[in-house]
Amino acid sequence: MAKLPNPEELSKIDYAPPSKGWMDTPTEFKPGMFCHGSKPKSLETLEFPNPREWRPADVDWKLPENWKQILLEGIADRLKKYRSFRLFMDICVRCGACADKCHFFIGTGDPKNMPVLRAELIRSVYRKEFTIAGKIFGKMAGARELTVDVLKEWWYYFFQCTECRRCSVFCPYGIDQAEITIIGRELLNLLGLNIEWIAGPAANCYMKGNHLGLEPHTIVGNLEYILDDIETVTGKKIKPTFNRKGAEILFVTPSGDLFADPGTYTAMGYLMLFEELGLDYTWSTYASEGGNFGFFTTNELAKRLNSKIYAEAKRLGVKYIIGGECGHMWRVIHQYMDTWNGPADFLEVPKSPITGTVFENAKASKMIHIAEFTADLMKNGKLKLDPSRNDHLKVTWHDSCNTARGMGILEEPRYVLKNVVNHFHEMPEDTIREKTFCCGSGSGLNASEDMDLRMKGGFPRANAVKFVHDHYGVNMLANICAIDRASLPPLMDYWVPGVKVAGLHELVANALIMKGEKERTTDLRGEPLPGKEQKEESA
Amino acid sequence: MDLNALLKEKQPAIVEKWFETVLAAYPENTANIYRKSEAQFTNPLGYNARQGVEGLFDALLKGVMLEEASGFLDNIVRIRAIQEFPPSQALSFIYELKKIVRAEIGKAVAEQGLTEDLDSFLSTIDDLALFAFDLYMGCREKLFEIKVNEMKNSTFRLIQQANRVGGKQE
Ligand code: SF4
Numbered sequence: 001m002a003k004l005p006n007p008e009e010l011s012k013i014d015y016a017p018p019s020k021g022w023m024d025t026p027t028e029f030k031p032g033m034f035c036h037g038s039k040p041k042s043l044e045t046l047e048f049p050n051p052r053e054w055r056p057a058d059v060d061w062k063l064p065e066n067w068k069q070i071l072l073e074g075i076a077d078r079l080k081k082y083r084s085f086r087l088f089m090d091i092c093v094r095c096g097a098c099a100d101k102c103h104f105f106i107g108t109g110d111p112k113n114m115p116v117l118r119a120e121l122i123r124s125v126y127r128k129e130f131t132i133a134g135k136i137f138g139k140m141a142g143a144r145e146l147t148v149d150v151l152k153e154w155w156y157y158f159f160q161c162t163e164c165r166r167c168s169v170f171c172p173y174g175i176d177q178a179e180i181t182i183i184g185r186e187l188l189n190l191l192g193l194n195i196e197w198i199a200g201p202a203a204n205c206y207m208k209g210n211h212l213g214l215e216p217h218t219i220v221g222n223l224e225y226i227l228d229d230i231e232t233v234t235g236k237k238i239k240p241t242f243n244r245k246g247a248e249i250l251f252v253t254p255s256g257d258l259f260a261d262p263g264t265y266t267a268m269g270y271l272m273l274f275e276e277l278g279l280d281y282t283w284s285t286y287a288s289e290g291g292n293f294g295f296f297t298t299n300e301l302a303k304r305l306n307s308k309i310y311a312e313a314k315r316l317g318v319k320y321i322i323g324g325e326c327g328h329m330w331r332v333i334h335q336y337m338d339t340w341n342g343p344a345d346f347l348e349v350p351k352s353p354i355t356g357t358v359f360e361n362a363k364a365s366k367m368i369h370i371a372e373f374t375a376d377l378m379k380n381g382k383l384k385l386d387p388s389r390n391d392h393l394k395v396t397w398h399d400s401c402n403t404a405r406g407m408g409i410l411e412e413p414r415y416v417l418k419n420v421v422n423h424f425h426e427m428p429e430d431t432i433r434e435k436t437f438c439c440g441s442g443s444g445l446n447a448s449e450d451m452d453l454r455m456k457g458g459f460p461r462a463n464a465v466k467f468v469h470d471h472y473g474v475n476m477l478a479n480i481c482a483i484d485r486a487s488l489p490p491l492m493d494y495w496v497p498g499v500k501v502a503g504l505h506e507l508v509a510n511a512l513i514m515k516g517e518k519e520r521t522t523d524l525r526g527e528p529l530p531g532k533e534q535k536e537e538s539a
Numbered sequence: 540m541d542l543n544a545l546l547k548e549k550q551p552a553i554v555e556k557w558f559e560t561v562l563a564a565y566p567e568n569t570a571n572i573y574r575k576s577e578a579q580f581t582n583p584l585g586y587n588a589r590q591g592v593e594g595l596f597d598a599l600l601k602g603v604m605l606e607e608a609s610g611f612l613d614n615i616v617r618i619r620a621i622q623e624f625p626p627s628q629a630l631s632f633i634y635e636l637k638k639i640v641r642a643e644i645g646k647a648v649a650e651q652g653l654t655e656d657l658d659s660f661l662s663t664i665d666d667l668a669l670f671a672f673d674l675y676m677g678c679r680e681k682l683f684e685i686k687v688n689e690m691k692n693s694t695f696r697l698i699q700q701a702n703r704v705g706g707k708q709e
């Protein structure tokens with residue numbers, strides 16, 4: 001009989017030190033750590049190369065014969081096109097400052113999730129093929145051949161990066177691994193190597209205008225549901241308009257807000273706020289998606305999907321756009337839109353019709369974030385608020401990577417929050433604002449089949465929430481991102497049961513005193529308001 | 540000296556070694572980072588593992604009921620349950636403690652005729668391991684439940700609407 005390993009041996013096998021260098025440690029596809037491969041139909045819709053049935057765990061990925069040539073040409077193209085990419089390939093001094101800054105490294109312990117190594121996956125091939133030293137000295141110069149195994153390694157680890165940019169905050173050279181991952185994924189897409197959780201929604205959005213592939217009547221139908229819920233809570237019947245030409249403002253939000261709790265409560269919040277202001281705005285059932293899963297695919301597709309919002313704004317003849325609570329939507333608008341589809345000179349610089357504030361910061365994109373819009377309303381005393389309606393909540397704030405690190409929306413949501421809740425507690429300093437920890441599910445990784453990965457990646461975030469939960473009794477994690485609203489509830493369920501998740505405008509609408517509303521007895525979720533519990537029961 | 544006094548005397552050394560066996564499961568580069576366990580929020584695994592082994596050993600010394608010490612165990616097991624270790628590997632660090640204790644105080648125990656006391660102490664470590672298996676399984680089940688709930692929640696509103704269109708009662 002074979003000798004059974006003793007506990008000491010057991011604790012060492014498998015995961016243990018790769019005594020070989022990282023280049024010689026083969027990638028093992030572990031269940032729970034990756035998503036399903038893209039389906040041929042999705043790629044066909046997007047007119048992407050190599051549509052076929054394939055499974056990431058299979059040995060044969062059904063690559064085109066000249067795959068290597070395609071990739072190398074792809075790299076060469078991008079080195080020419082993106083100065084950032086060229087720079088990032090050359091300037092890393094391997095100081096290690098970024099090594100322990102990635103939530104996926106912290107949670108998985110896998111060295112290839114150190115940002116420096118993630119970049120090295122592609123850099124090693126760059127050296128081999130595009131530098132003289134690499135060509136001559138090979139491995140000694142950190143260079144290696146592009147093989148199918150290397151390709152698989154890329155796929156596995158570029159889909160274990162949420163493009164959150166936390167590592168870049170700590171890099172003395174500002175090397176942005178998110179940009180490298182973006183290019184890495186773009187290269188993989190040249191061979192049809194996407195995940196279905198991204199390709200499917202992107203294809204839906206391309207055809208129908210939103211990730212879920214909902215048609216106009218479904219969107220309207222679902223909003224009606226939400227309006228019924230608002231009537232139950234406030235007694236007010238709201239009638240928003242759809243695709244209305246000549247409205248002053250187009251409102252665009254992630255479609256997730258209309259179809260899954262707790263996003264739906266956030267949508268109730270938008271509707272109630274706009275109603276109270278008497279805002280001249282319209283929803284669109286065509287540009288019905290704020291999010292942009294194209295951004296997790298290729299720059300070209302991101303551009304195509306983004307252009308829809310502006311085409312719709314033009315068609316309807318609005319003056320400008322207000323965008324709902326989304327994360328990556330804002331990174332796209334803030335950092336890329338103007339280069340891709342700008343200038344949006346057929347629109348006007350956003351000016352709040354209520355306060356007269358001109359949002360100079362949105363001069364180029366003509367689109368303002370609802371948190372900015374609402375903060376401005378509060379600053380000018382335009383809203384009647386009763387924060388005690390949120391007294392059953394002890395709230396903390398999760399800075400979403402894209403809005404916080406990607407565009408610097410740090411103060412506005414906090415300002416809004418402090419106006420609508422009485423109990424607010426910040427998480428520890430190293431885990432908020434620019435240094436915020438990712439939810440672990442961003443950049444299209446919020447599928448269910450990779451739940452193990454998500455729970456690990458979200459561990460540092462959850463750990464900080466646990467601290468404020470244990471110390472201050474925090475029971476609500478607020479944010480302004482639709483992926484957060486979808487992915488933080490399961491994260492909390494695993495790590496910090498008892499903490500729920502809310503969008504900012506859900507809390508705003510709880511506190512908002514509306515003209516002609518009935519006396520509220522519940523919050524937007526139908527939970528009794530503080531002090532109204534008795535009434536509820538006896539009612 | 541009784542057993543407890545012996546254990547107490549060696550507590551720092553035992554805890555240190557025990558912490559190392561927890562780290563031994565990870566590649567060297569990773570373990571070096573996890574070892575810097577003061578950083579509660581930026582190195583949550585290292586911090587929690589450290590707090591976990593310290594707290595657990597303290598609880599064992601004080602003879603605290605396992606349920607009460609479960610928070611410390613949770614510190615280590617909850618993350619390991621999702622780190623792709625099979626259960627035997629995820630939890631082997633608990634059995635390691637027996638070996639560490641024997642190595643540290645075995646000789647003194649024999650000299651002072653405390654073997655029986657030691658055996659009973661070591662058997663509480665076995666209980667701890669059983670308890671840890673339950674916790675581990677609980678974590679795996681939780682993960683499964685979360686996946687199911689997520690799928691349900693993401694389609695709930697659509698089903699609600701389909702029912703409405705179909706005229707079904709909710
Ligand atoms: S911090 Fe920057 S320079 Fe240092 S290893 Fe990381 S990427 Fe390279």
Ligand code: SF4
Pocket residue numbers: 101102103104113114115118160161162163164165166167168177178181
């Ligand atoms: S961008 Fe975020 S997920 Fe990607 S390597 Fe950096 S820290 Fe990790």
